[in-house]
Amino acid sequence: MSQQSQVDFFDGQDNRRRAVTVHVRDTLIIEAGDTVLARWPLADVRLMPSADGMARYRLAELASLARLEVTDEWLMAAIRRACPNLGRGNGAVASRRQTLRILGGALAAAASVLALVLYGLPLIADRLAPHIPPLIQHEIGEVSAKQLHERLKAPTCTDPHGQAVLDKLMVSLARAGHLTQPLRTRAIRTKLANALALPGGRVFVFSGLLDAAQTPDELAGVLAHELGHEAHYDSMRRLVESSGTGLLLGMILGDFTGSTSIAAAASSLINASYSRAAEQRADDFAIAVMTRLGRSPKPFGTLLARITKGQDIPAAMSLLADHPLTADRLANLTAHDTPTTAPPLLSTQDWLTLRGICGG
Ligand SMILES: [Zn+2]
Incomplete structure (x- = not known):
């Protein structure tokens, strides 16, 4: 089965929105132009809460911050048919605003790890905990x-x-x-x-x-x-x-x-x-x-x-x-x-x- 459509992709590394094409095959293939950005195993795709008329997907691994936003109903239907675990473990993640906040937090945490290596633990624990x-x-x-x-x-x-x-x-x-x-x-x-x-x-x-x-x-x-x-x-x-x-x-x-x-x-x-x-x-x-x-x-x-x-x-x-x-x-x-x-x-x-x- 193959289905393609224009969708937005956030790779979880930064908060840039990328226009991508998605193919539903034996994995969910996410492409920008000719470049494959990601392949998501069908069993690991999860549906997140989102506004009407749009579907937002993530990977089962909560630490992954990558997101896919789809408005095309044909593609949503194809994903629904192909991905067996869409609704599992969906309690913890909410809106895009929250996603971005999580992303910001992850970047702050990454910066703090660097600081940790440079300055040591107790001092950094104070700075890091809120982020x-x-x-x-x-x-x-x-x-x-x-x-x-x-x-x-x-x-x-x-x-x-x-x-x-x-x-x-x-x-x-x-x-x-x-x-x-x-x-x-x-x-x-x-x-x-x-x-x-x-x-x-x-x-x-x-x-x-x-x-x-x-x-x-x-x-x-x-x-x-x-x-x-x-x-x-x-x-x-x-x-x-x-x-x-x-x-x-x-x-x-x-x-x-x-x-x-x-x-x-x-x-x-x-x-x-x-x-x-x-x-x-x-x-x-x-x-x-x-x-x-x-x-x-x-x-x-x-x-x-x-x-x-x-x-x-x-x-x-x-x-x-x-x-x-x-x-x-x-x-x-x-x-x-x-x-x-x-x-x-x-x-x-x-x-x-x-x-x-x-x-x-
Ligand atoms: Zn106490």
């Missing part, structure tokens, strides 16, 4: 979340009412913190009193923390602190520091999704503690958020102190292992105590619903 393409952060978040579930044998709590309250609370906190990253927050069932922010906006609240918190402000303070880690890309930064150049080169060269380096790197996210400076910044973020919402950050300190005292659980994986509590931290939270000027962040009913998200 890692959202799609890659999303993937890393997914892999680490999976490992978290496996390691703790902690299932996700799925009560829809509790989830609705949790989402509502997170939206208020994120707005007050001017956070722009997309967030996905889940409660998981485990006795450990902890919360965790992973790359790609993935936040986990452990049911042990819901049990330990006595008021919405106590819990909100912890969640705002986790959002502080998201805002500063602390988990990406830690990942870059701990995994080094191998992972970065993998990202650039495309050997990324599902690779063993990412699995190893992601596991380093789950139970390493943050630096004192990162903790301080996340606390300052939480203080700013709570203050803007007309609430006090002090209950957050109260909760931390309570967890410290009643700690009959293993220190590893507790809130304090990931986020070491120091006298300075408590003093800082207490010093910013203010009289509340707004109603509680959750009604009594919502608070009870949220605490019951994992089944009481």
